[in-house]
Amino acid sequence: xxxxxxxxxxxxxxxxxxxxxxxxxxxxxxxxxxxxxxxxxxxxxxxxxxxxxxxxxxxxxxxxxxxxxxxxxxxxxxxxxxxxxxxxxxxxxxxxxxxxxxxxxxxx
Amino acid sequence: xxxxxxxxxxxxxxxxxxxxxxxxxxxxxxxxxxxxxxxxxxxxxxxxxxxxxxxxxxxxxxxxxxxxxxxxxxxxxxxxxxxxxxxxxxxxxxxxxxxxxxxxxxxxxxxxx
Numbered sequence: 001x002x003x004x005x006x007x008x009x010x011x012x013x014x015x016x017x018x019x020x021x022x023x024x025x026x027x028x029x030x031x032x033x034x035x036x037x038x039x040x041x042x043x044x045x046x047x048x049x050x051x052x053x054x055x056x057x058x059x060x061x062x063x064x065x066x067x068x069x070x071x072x073x074x075x076x077x078x079x080x081x082x083x084x085x086x087x088x089x090x091x092x093x094x095x096x097x098x099x100x101x102x103x104x105x106x107x108x
Numbered sequence: 109x110x111x112x113x114x115x116x117x118x119x120x121x122x123x124x125x126x127x128x129x130x131x132x133x134x135x136x137x138x139x140x141x142x143x144x145x146x147x148x149x150x151x152x153x154x155x156x157x158x159x160x161x162x163x164x165x166x167x168x169x170x171x172x173x174x175x176x177x178x179x180x181x182x183x184x185x186x187x188x189x190x191x192x193x194x195x196x197x198x199x200x201x202x203x204x205x206x207x208x209x210x211x212x213x214x215x216x217x218x219x220x221x
Contacts, residue, residue, distance in 0.1 A: 032208045043199060043212035044151070088151065092208060095164055096141060096201075098151040 003027060004091050006099035014107050019076040021102050023089030026070065032092035033065055035074045038101065039085045048074060079106045110134040112202050112213035120219045126188040129216045131200030132181055140183045141201040141210065142168075142175055151199070157183065158205055190220045 006023045013019045021035075032051055036044035050056045050063040050072070062075040072091075076083055084106050089099040113132040121127055133140050142154040155165035155175040165175060172191070177183045187194055197217050203210035 034208070043214055045212070046209055049208060095153055095156055096210060097153060098143075100150040 002099070003097050004089055004099035006087075006089050006102050008100055008102060010103040010105050012105045012107060013079050015079060015081060017079050017106075019079045019083065019104055019106070021074040021076075021087050021089075021104065023072045023074075023099055024070055025072070025089075025091045025097075027091065027093045027097075028067075028070065030091045030093040033063070033072045034090040034092070034096075035061075035063060035072075036088040036090060036098075037085045038088060044088055044098075076104075079104075081106050081108050110211070112200055112211050114198075114200050114213035114216050116216060117214060118217045118219075120221065121190055123191055123220055124189040125220075126186065127190050127194075127218060127220075129185045129198050129200075129218070131183040131185075131202075131213055133183065133200070133202030134211060135181070137202035137204055137211075138180075139203050139205050139210070140177065141199075142183070142185050143199040143201065144196045145199060145215075146196045154185070154198075187218075190218075192220045195219050 004025050035048040037047045038044045048063040050065045056063045060077045064073045086101040086103045088101045115130045141156040143151045145151045154168040157177050160177040174186045197215045199215045200213045201210045
């Protein structure tokens with residue numbers, strides 16, 4: 001079992017819809033959780049971090065964490081074509097471990 | 109904006125040659141990571157340093173890869189001898205141990221033929 005697992009996608013949503021990205025992790029001692037966005041040919045950039053159970057909102061992005069279920073998600077409201085990218089879930093039980101990433105495509 | 113600088117941006121080399129990739133972390137950052145990204149494996153952690161000391165290099169093939177931080181402004185990743193399966197994008201990232209936000213460099217795209 002991989003330490004951090006994501007659906008590889010691609011996930012396709014129409015412009016204006018909500019995109020939902022999911023991630024599970026195996027190490028229960030993980031304390032910090034992140035979502036990175038990576039455009040094709042570019043480096044990953046941090047868009048959200050979450051440390052406590054519940055929801056954290058930042059603009060159109062909402063990160064959700066459920067430590068009991070070892071589950072992290074990212075919701076993108078009012079999706080835009082510029083949101084089309086690969087979204088990487090990362091978990092920090094000491095070192096930063098990434099999932100495979102989910103490719104999101106937002107169609108105009 | 110402060111940046112993590114990686115050189116070279118692209119490298120094409122023949123199998124068996126030595127390859128050295130360099131990373132200049134953001135000034136003041138004390139944690140440095142090396143990652144390798146391929147389509148098949150995604151982002152794999154190769155090694156990471158804190159205050160220039162190696163903390164974990166378990167993801168790195170020890171027989172051919174080596175990572176060092178000769179000083180606080182330079183991290184290096186060396187492959188000797190290189191093999192076609194080493195073809196990938198190698199990213200360096202830096203941050204502070206007291207802050208969970210890490211910044212990635214632009215990467216080195218390595219092609220071994």
